[in-house]
Amino acid sequence: MSNIVDPLVGQIAARVRTERERRGWTLAQLADASGVSQAMISRIERGESSPTAVVLGKLSAAFQLSVASLLALAEGRHTEAAAGADPAPGVRRHGEAARWRDPDTGYLRRQISGPRFPAEIAEIRLPAGATVPYPAAAFAFVRQVVWVLDGRLTFQDGDTVHELDAGDTIELGEPAPRVFTNGTDSECRYVVVLARDARP
Incomplete structure (x- = not known):
């Protein structure tokens, strides 16, 4: 499993921190808005813990984002699209x-x-x-x-x-x-x- 999870842990960490800071929220404010403990959010933002689907659901709800959108942002897809760096429409292989x-x-x-x-x-x-x-x-x-x-x-x-x-x-x-x-x-x-x- 780790070969699937690990590459995204750091990206999810950066995205959660970015979304929180974009709103000017402290860790305590995000914890209050999401129902996720401040300690857990801190571990996620430091890349020390991979959030579960349930935790991602709570965080995305606090940010008023869907889980899919939060993960897409973490994967860098929206950033790449804005920069024009994504590949042209066409075939995407299963492994990609x-x-x-x-x-x-x-x-x-x-x-x-x-x-x-x-x-x-x-x-x-x-x-x-x-x-x-x-x-x-x-x-x-x-x-x-x-x-x-x-x-x-x-x-x-x-x-x-x-x-x-x-x-x-x-x-x-x-x-x-x-x-x-x-x-x-x-x-x-x-x-x-x-x-x-x-x-x-």
């Missing part, structure tokens, strides 16, 4: 895509879309028995579709639970606490398509 693995659940995210594409598209592999919850604020200002490719995904949207099988899709509405669960004994693979909501 940025990946991030949650050290807690083993959840694996692979970036599909390039930096200039108008939507964030990611492939997720959720291991058997894994559960990843996100706060409602992590979905603010975005529109999102989840498309199950393989396996079964139990998706809780607020108080409503949906059982999604291969081929099923769900388009998400207003922000709500959401939980992605794989209650089976085999991996679930799905795609998340995210676009920034034009509404303020």
Whole structure:
């Protein structure tokens, strides 16, 4: 796993620190806004701890960014796009895509879309028995579709639970606490398509 996680730890550390400083927040203020302990944020910013998907969800919610956007920024995709440094649209080989693995659940995210594409598209592999919850604020200002490719995904949207099988899709509405669960004994693979909501 470390060959997937390690390259991004420093980039996530720098991005969390940059987003915090951009807002003029202290560690204590980010801890208060996110519900993540000040000690944990400090370890993340120093690159001493790889945040879990749950922690990233809380931090992204505090920044009013989606988890996908926070990771994309950490990967440097937005910076490269702004500088015109990204490759032209075309073929991207499987091994070239940025990946991030949650050290807690083993959840694996692979970036599909390039930096200039108008939507964030990611492939997720959720291991058997894994559960990843996100706060409602992590979905603010975005529109999102989840498309199950393989396996079964139990998706809780607020108080409503949906059982999604291969081929099923769900388009998400207003922000709500959401939980992605794989209650089976085999991996679930799905795609998340995210676009920034034009509404303020």
